[in-house]
Amino acid sequence: MDSSFSAWFRCSDGCDFRAGLTEVVYECPRCGGLLEVEHDRAALARRPAAEWKALFDGRFRLGPWPYGSGVWGKKEWVYPQLAPENVVSMFEGGNPLLRVDRYAREIGLDEVWVKECGVTHTGSFKDLGMTVLVSAVKEMRARGTTIRAVACASTGDTSAALSAYCAAAGIPSVVLLPRGKISTAQLVQPISNGALVLELDTDFDGCMKVVRDLSRTKDIYLANSMNSLRIEGQKTASIEIAQQLGWSSPDWIVIPGGNLGNASAVGKGFVLLKELGLVDRLPRLVVAQAEHANPLWRATAGAGRRAGPEVVVEPITAKRTLASAIQIGAPVSAKRALRALAALDGIVEQATEQELADAAARADRAGLFTCPHTGVALGALEKLAANGTIKRHERVVVVSTAHGLKFADFKVGYHEETLPGIRSPLKNVSVKLAPTLGAVQDAIAARFGRG
Ligand SMILES: *Cc1c(COP(=O)(O)O)cnc(C)c1O
Ligand SMILES: [Zn+2]
DSSP, X not given: OGGGXXXXXXXXXXXXXXXXXXXXXXXOTTTOOBEEXXXXXXXXXXXXXXXXXXXXXXXXXXXXTTTTSTTGGGHHHXXXXXXXXXOOOOOOOOOOEEXXXXXXXXXXXXXXXXXXXXXXXXXXXXXXXXXXHHHHHHHHHHTTOOOXXXXXXXXXXXXXXXXXXXXXXXXXXXXXXXXXOSOHHHHHHHHHTTOEEEEESSOHHHHHHHHHHHTTSTTEEEOSTTSHHHHHHHTHHHHHHHHHTTSOOOSEXXXXXXXXXXXXXXXXXXXXXXXXXXXXXXXXXXXXXXXGGOHHHHHHHTTTTBOOTTOOOOOOOOOOOSOGGGOOSSOTTHHHHHHHHHHTTOEEEEEOHHHHHHHHHHXXXXXXXXXXXXXXXXXXXXXXXXXXXXXXXXXXXXXXXXXXXXXXXXXXXXXXXXXXXXXXXXXXXXXXXXXXXXXXXXXXXXXXXOO
């Protein structure tokens, strides 16, 4: 069945360059534009929407292998011609879409859902894209292409995903990390998976520059999200959200943005869903940035925070932020994100350090366990709900990008009120007691009153 569909790289800046998905190429050799994966959309459109829905629903979290993966269950829309034996899957995607009514009520909305993209093998949405990229590398190597190793610059989660998928496939991996700027949990993942872990005395943008130069020799394959294979996997998050909402779009989708690959991917997914008739309208998009790393917000501020083709994203030096995975000043996928924002009538919002920390704590009080980047998305959502941009009755989906357990230091710091410059109005402090019934009863009474 796969053979009736096909996909290839094409230049996303409008020239007519094309290449196969197993060619080692990341940018258009003619005009320098980023590439994107294009599909034979006429072939996809020949199958009725109802048949696609039935096919995807029948595979969802079930199988047969590898179709139970959230990504490979949509293989025809992702990488149709990949040989099944080259799929490197860790059963990514298929994560919960949670309805968070207590949190929604607290921020003045009726219906908020959280797509838990961090509930996955390495604890972040990066698995969605990495399964596609590493599978492509396996296919290239099977065809005789020399690839000594796959390399990435990372703010932590990309390196964790790359090293896990490469370890599963027996492919060497190299990760370049900004020294001292990622969490312990993130650092220990590539170490455990046997990657060559290189800590550089610079920031993410500095690591990115080195890895781009490194990958000019074609036997080191570049795994950063400028590589559009990753976008193809990440766009399945949108397909799943629509599927989990009974094949409909929410009114809004809110997502944190750093390098801006994921926002682009989510936009691309909804555009394809609409084009192929699986949903009848597009959601509006909110890209949320940390105020300390806000080049997209700055670029669109003059345009009423809306994106148009006239917007140019100037690189900045990102400041240290609790949302360490989005401490990026020169986003590689800025142009892609601007296109997604234009297609989804989007806006850009930002959250301060205090706002992201409080929003994360507020959501946790309602049962979640959010990473600081999800805190940025929630902080932005709270502002947009408060100023009436997002209306009470509108249905909102927030993309949670990583598991909170990867950021335990952030959590502990908040509740102990030791995060520099941050107050903790929502902190919860443990009570240290003598081991007696009376002391425990007194503590219960102090918190909840006498029975
Ligand atoms: C990578 C990452 C992001 C940002 O995604 P981009 O595609 O770089 O915009 C946000 N949150 C977490 C947890 C991440 O790992
Ligand atoms: Zn081009």
